[in-house]
Amino acid sequence: MKIVVLVKQVPDSGAERYLRTDDNTVDRGSANNVINEMDEYALEEALKLQEANGGEVVVLTMGPEKSTESIRKALSMGPDGAVLVTDEALHGSCAVATSKVLAAAIAQQNADLVICGAESTDGRVQVMPHMLAERLGIAALTGARKLTVDGSTLTIERQTDEGFEVVTASTPAIVSVWDTINEPRYPSFKGIMAAKKKPLQTLALADLGVAAGEVGFDGATSTVVEHNKRPPRQAGHKVEAGDDGGVKLVEFLASEKFV
Amino acid sequence: MAEVLVVVEAAQGAVKKVTLEMLTLARDLGEPSAVVLGGSAADLVDRLGEVGAQKVYAAEHADLDGYLVAPKATVLAALIQRVSPAAVLLASTQEGKEIAGRVAVKLDNGLLTDVVTLGTDGVATQTVFAGSTIVKSKVTKGLPLVTVRPNSLTPAPSPVSPSVEQLDVAVADQDKLAQVVDRKVEAKGARPELSEASIVVSGGRGVGSADNFKLVEEFADLLGGAVGASRAAVDSGFYPHQFQIGQTGKTVSPQLYVALGISGAIQHRAGMQTSKTIVAVNKDAEAPIFELADFGVVGDLFKVVPQAAEEVRKRK
Numbered sequence: 138m139k140i141v142v143l144v145k146q147v148p149d150s151g152a153e154r155y156l157r158t159d160d161n162t163v164d165r166g167s168a169n170n171v172i173n174e175m176d177e178y179a180l181e182e183a184l185k186l187q188e189a190n191g192g193e194v195v196v197l198t199m200g201p202e203k204s205t206e207s208i209r210k211a212l213s214m215g216p217d218g219a220v221l222v223t224d225e226a227l228h229g230s231c232a233v234a235t236s237k238v239l240a241a242a243i244a245q246q247n248a249d250l251v252i253c254g255a256e257s258t259d260g261r262v263q264v265m266p267h268m269l270a271e272r273l274g275i276a277a278l279t280g281a282r283k284l285t286v287d288g289s290t291l292t293i294e295r296q297t298d299e300g301f302e303v304v305t306a307s308t309p310a311i312v313s314v315w316d317t318i319n320e321p322r323y324p325s326f327k328g329i330m331a332a333k334k335k336p337l338q339t340l341a342l343a344d345l346g347v348a349a350g351e352v353g354f355d356g357a358t359s360t361v362v363e364h365n366k367r368p369p370r371q372a373g374h375k376v377e378a379g380d381d382g383g384v385k386l387v388e389f390l391a392s393e394k395f396v
Numbered sequence: 397m398a399e400v401l402v403v404v405e406a407a408q409g410a411v412k413k414v415t416l417e418m419l420t421l422a423r424d425l426g427e428p429s430a431v432v433l434g435g436s437a438a439d440l441v442d443r444l445g446e447v448g449a450q451k452v453y454a455a456e457h458a459d460l461d462g463y464l465v466a467p468k469a470t471v472l473a474a475l476i477q478r479v480s481p482a483a484v485l486l487a488s489t490q491e492g493k494e495i496a497g498r499v500a501v502k503l504d505n506g507l508l509t510d511v512v513t514l515g516t517d518g519v520a521t522q523t524v525f526a527g528s529t530i531v532k533s534k535v536t537k538g539l540p541l542v543t544v545r546p547n548s549l550t551p552a553p554s555p556v557s558p559s560v561e562q563l564d565v566a567v568a569d570q571d572k573l574a575q576v577v578d579r580k581v582e583a584k585g586a587r588p589e590l591s592e593a594s595i596v597v598s599g600g601r602g603v604g605s606a607d608n609f610k611l612v613e614e615f616a617d618l619l620g621g622a623v624g625a626s627r628a629a630v631d632s633g634f635y636p637h638q639f640q641i642g643q644t645g646k647t648v649s650p651q652l653y654v655a656l657g658i659s660g661a662i663q664h665r666a667g668m669q670t671s672k673t674i675v676a677v678n679k680d681a682e683a684p685i686f687e688l689a690d691f692g693v694v695g696d697l698f699k700v701v702p703q704a705a706e707e708v709r710k711r712k
Contacts, residue, residue, distance in 0.1 A: 154526075358506030367529065
């Protein structure tokens with residue numbers, strides 16, 4: 138089984154993040170850029186399947202050239218190789234255009250299974266797996282908290298607000314996972330050394346047959362008009378509990394008409 | 397006035413609050429039409445009419461429930477092409493976003509998610525980066541296709557008697573690749589749903605154990621709220637993951653957020669800092685949660701919360 142894992146480099150969600158003032162895109166220049174956390178769970182799931190059933194695991198990233206740092210980190214966990222789609226014309230791409238590029242790159246890989254995180258911590262849009270499935274004509278099993286593979290049959294537990302759904306499909310398919318699905322491994326020293334020598338193929342738009350006008354700002358289907366930092370919340374009243382902390386709390390709630 | 401399509405979210409035969417919010421928003425943009433994808437529309441029509449749905453499109457076909465997302469997107473895309481609405485609103489839930497994503501590809505149409513307001517000029521407001529940045533954005537290709545974040549506005553009644561139109565549904569094999577073979581409901585009692593609740597009471601690492609979460613649940617029930625948990629509490633096994641609030645987890649924006657034993661790490665703030673009123677109980681006076689709390693009590697939650705519960709009971 139050949140598995141492609143989608144990995145996105147994002148600004149660290151543990152620090153303050155910004156949009157650029159010049160072109161309204163995510164400011165990657167000033168940020169500490171890391172692997173999107175949810176993608177590490179996708180990678181772990183792929184590696185577990187490979188350990189059980191053999192096959193090949195390839196990382197696929199679309200992003201600026203500096204994404205190679207995150208790709209090498211991903212490779213140190215154990216996958217066989219990686220593909221980076223990078224092209225200046227991609228800067229400013231919307232989700233619709235991004236799905237066009239990723240779908241073309243996935244199609245070239247002839248993968249049986251694509252695994253990705255359920256969302257990225259920067260956009261949190263959650264649409265990519267279904268957009269890709271729509272373009273590729275394959276099944277999408279999304280929001281998995283559990284994945285089982287039996288030959289070419291995939292079954293997931295999909296987390297819902299009410300409980301969960303059991304959803305099944307045959308390969309080829311795309312599966313998105315939440316962080317409840319597994320516990321990602323830490324790269325070993327051996328893994329880190331090996332990652333430096335693993336194949337990393339770099340593709341430009343022309344290699345995928347996508348025209349520059351279909352992506353980036355020119356091909357965008359939506360635009361940011363303006364953006365502002367929300368004024369920080371002001372700290373309110375803070376009291377020591379003493380003997381009547383609970384009473385004071387309820388007095389506040391009552392003054393705000395919650396009780 | 398042109399139609400505005402609102403895709404209905406319902407569970408167990410009841411319309412979800414976010415749908416009422418979307419219909420209220422839609423009234424400002426045109427004539428609201430509700431679109432029921434799957435399930436049975438009959439039970440929902442009256443409620444949809446109460447908030448101004450002039451028309452209800454009903455797509456009732458077993459395949460819409462039997463296969464994941466794709467059949468619903470196909471039905472919605474066909475309806476959009478037929479009626480050319482002024483805008484299309486879906487709930488910013490996992491499935492709402494997924495349907496919208498497929499429709500965006502099918503129609504080569506722009507898409508905006510996690511929208512809190514939408515103007516007649518098509519300009520939408522979104523909050524991004526854990527609620528720290530406010531973005532105004534616009535679809536530039538096609539019609540405004542947006543997913544609306546729950547609790548973004550207050551639903552207001554505007555009673556009408558909707559006309560009901562049954563939609564013809566023919567689901568192609570292409571849309572039947574992911575089969576839903578079972579649906580399991582996990583008990584959460586009579587509590588409101590987390591993302592829609594007006595009041596959320598959350599527990600963190602300071603709650604100490606799964607057993608102690610009963611204290612959080614009890615206080616939530618007294619206030620009529622939902623229960624949430626920080627990632628630290630979920631990772632420690634105190635409470636199930638579907639109640640996790642934060643960067644990885646749910647984003648909530650209730651009228652009142654009660655943080656019990658939660659330090660307020662950036663991971664957690666990401667999911668709750670757009671709440672209207674925040675109160676916190678924590679024994680650490682330096683906990684960052686106090687920087688955003690409108691009212692904070694520095695003390696032992698195992699003393700403060702039972703006393704507060706008693707006080708609420710007294711006042712009832």
